[in-house]
Amino acid sequence: TRAMDMEDSSSSPAAAADLVDYLGPDTSVTVFTMLHHPADLARASAVSRSWRQFVIDNQFSKLQCLRACPEVSTFTQVNITTTSGSRTPARRDQDTTTGPSAEDEKLHRDHRVYTHLGHGLLSPYKPRDCIIHCIGASSTDNFPDETIENTLEPVDHLESNRPSYWSSGGQRDPAVPECLIYRLQADLCLIQEIKLQPFKAFFQHGDPIYSPKSIRIQMGYPRSPLRPEALVCDENEGQLIDDRNYVWTYTSPEFPMLQENVLQSFKLPRPVLCIGGVVKVELLGRVQKQAIDGLYYIWHISCPNSGEGTVPRPGGRSSRERPGPELLSGSPYMRRSPP
Secondary structure, three states, rough: HHHHHHHHHHHOOOOOOOOHHHHHHHHHHHOOOOOOOOOHHHHOOOHHHHHHHHHOOOHHHHHHHHHOOOHHHHEEEEEEOOOOOOOOOOOOOOOOOOOHHHHHHHHHHHHHHHHHHHHHHHHHOOOEOOOEEEEEEEEOOOOOOOOHHHHHHHOOOEEEEEEEEEEEOOOOOOOOOOEEEEEEOOOEEEEEEEEEEEEEEEOOOOOEOOEEEEEEEEEEOOOOOOHHHHOOOOOOOOOOOHHHEEEEEEEEEOOEEEOOOOEEEEEEEEEEEEOOOOOEEEEEEEOOEEOOOOOEEEEEEOOOOOOOOOOOOOOOEEEEEEOOEEEOOOOOOOOOOOO
């Protein structure tokens, strides 16, 4: 009889109740928010259609991305595209007679994109160089010999009488800041540290080191597409230095810099998702005065690993529509498209 009673109870409707229904929506939300990796969320979504819908309706995949990188909150729109650039059709698992609601379509679209992005942000990765181009410097003493492009070369000596460093213009006020702006490999890069090396002027008396007192990092996206002809090159100092050309979505703390001719690493408090693929290195305060003219300068060399991180691949492209960035998923690469 006891065995029969147990069998009857196990087949009762209460025993077979869905866990989400049993716990209630509020407690279930608390439980699901404790899943910190996209793989765990994917497993939960695979339990049943009701669980998958619960995950989608509560936007847990987006929450995981926001916890990892608060910069994700700056996305204003999410869309899915094919490799040809066309938008994907409506989901096929909806009732074709009534059709999906706009809100339902948006929730499913967001879930798909943020799930891919979450895997890119939270999966283990090997840091690599993310800087690919120089946009420009706030000033250059002798252009193009001392151009910012020298900072992408891992050389700290004169080679064939060609300077291997960038030099700012001279200033009488040591508090005047400088900045170097770079383009990253993709519109979405997860940055964890910046590496810089001051230049030691071994060809001047006393081998002075022209270092700033400290540095600060900003990341963001351009307000309009970066035209190749506006970037720095041997014939052009760069036309896109003004801050009004960019929207900065992250500003780091200020890091003190050693007045030493060594490669120095500045690790960010947490990995930062650079949305838009632009990094600005602010050089704050001048230390060394040049004896020949009595002006303060900053000279720098930066090895190619000056911006270390990874390129999260959410299976998609990143683009932007006013007034902020737009995240698109679908194609196997990322680039910016005109607004």
